[in-house]
Amino acid sequence: xxxxxxxxxxxxxxxxxxxxxxxxxxxxxxxxxxxxxxxxxxxxxxxxxxxxxxxxxxxxxxxxxxxxxxxxxxxxxxxxxxxxxxxxxxxxxxxxxxxxxxxxxxxxxxxxxxxxxxxxxxxxxxxxxxxxxxxxxxxxxxxxxxxxxxxxxxxxxxxxxxxxxxxxxxxxxxxxxxxxxxxxxxxxxxxxxxxxxxxxxxxxxxxxxxxxxxxxxxxxxxxxxxxxxxxxxxxxxxxxxxxxxxxxxxxxxxxxxxxxxxxxxxxxxxxxxxxxxxxxxxxxxxxxxxxxxxxxxxxxxxxx
Numbered sequence: 001x002x003x004x005x006x007x008x009x010x011x012x013x014x015x016x017x018x019x020x021x022x023x024x025x026x027x028x029x030x031x032x033x034x035x036x037x038x039x040x041x042x043x044x045x046x047x048x049x050x051x052x053x054x055x056x057x058x059x060x061x062x063x064x065x066x067x068x069x070x071x072x073x074x075x076x077x078x079x080x081x082x083x084x085x086x087x088x089x090x091x092x093x094x095x096x097x098x099x100x101x102x103x104x105x106x107x108x109x110x111x112x113x114x115x116x117x118x119x120x121x122x123x124x125x126x127x128x129x130x131x132x133x134x135x136x137x138x139x140x141x142x143x144x145x146x147x148x149x150x151x152x153x154x155x156x157x158x159x160x161x162x163x164x165x166x167x168x169x170x171x172x173x174x175x176x177x178x179x180x181x182x183x184x185x186x187x188x189x190x191x192x193x194x195x196x197x198x199x200x201x202x203x204x205x206x207x208x209x210x211x212x213x214x215x216x217x218x219x220x221x222x223x224x225x226x227x228x229x230x231x232x233x234x235x236x237x238x239x240x241x242x243x244x245x246x247x248x249x250x251x252x253x254x255x256x257x258x259x260x261x262x263x264x265x266x267x268x269x270x271x272x273x274x275x276x277x278x279x280x281x282x283x284x285x286x287x288x289x290x291x292x293x294x295x296x297x298x299x300x301x302x303x304x
Contacts, residue, residue: 007031007154010063012056012082013072013100014041017126020133021072021099021158023048027135028157033062056085066093068151070124075102075249083110092118095151099124099139101248104175107142111170120147123170125177128160136160140180142173175257182254182268185247187224189271195228208232245275 007030011022014036022032026049034045035053042052053059060067067090071082079102086096096114098107098121107123114121122143132138137159141148148166155164167173198205211229215221231238251272258265277283293299 008033008063008068009154010035010059010067010069011045011050011072012036012059012069014038014045015072016130017099017133018072019044019048020130021070021137022050024134024137024158025154026050030154030157033059035059056082057089060089065091066095067091068095068097068154070097070099072099072126075100075106079106079110083113087113087117087119090114090117090119093120095120095122095147097122097124097151098174099126101126101177101181101250102174103249103253104171104173104178107174108171111143120144121170122148122151123173125167125173125180127177127180128163132160136163139164140167140173140176141165142167142170142175144169178250178253178257181248181250182258182265185251185254185271185275186267187222189267189274191220191224191228206232206236208236243278245278247272247275251275 009025009030009032011018011025011032011034014022014034018034018036019041022034022045025032031051032045033051033053034042035056035058036042036045039054042054046052051062053062063069069086069090071079071086073079073082079098079100083096083098090096096110096119098110102110102123104123107121111121111123120143122141124142125140126133127138127140128136139155139159141155141164145166145168152166165176167176195207195210198207198210208229211225211232215225215229235241251268255265255269255272258268290299290301294301
């Protein structure tokens, strides 16, 4: 990295994203001290050359002051717990970055908690998946603008060209990532529905070939279409997968926010409903509709 060659950072959370981030950072000559509750995760981090700590207190002793800490743990209770502990163990002037998928209002609460101790906070919406964490990530960063200048070299080093943005005050980074994920829901649903139509058609399409050609020069070319190519190449009929679409909650948060602001988002809403539907093999809604159709029109019903 051109700037901040002696930058040091503590990473809390060494899952797939955290582990890839510390490798990315070390490639850019950023010194990393890493902590995770899981011993195996710490061993994997140590294998990359990072310092590791068995406790949070030990991690903090490995960093120069003022300390810079990146939290990369699951949103919700896990992040709440880490932030609460940091509020008790860090000192004034330290800085905390939350790179997880936290709800933006939770991030604002975390910032207020840390500010009571003089600790700075940035909410960092992180996109690009594991590949982005490892190389050329994408980051949306909310917090104090003047303080951002001090940590900007970190993002210049690990992000893709033009792949990071200072978004405004605390909360704006995770808000932007929330909306990003809502858009992602809709894009993936449209791709999935298109291939569903092809799969039911009279023509015998090679889905991997279709995804590949669509990803070279067409209007719908995208990283997601490239991933579809990879998935269909590995398993042409996706026969090894169940069609259950799990969700992190950000699509729901986006829809909740759209309803609060009275902004119509029918595509995002429908894609979220389809995720919920995919988790059920059978639905009571379907039973009621089938029963009503049978009652008024004698339409056939499927018996279990």
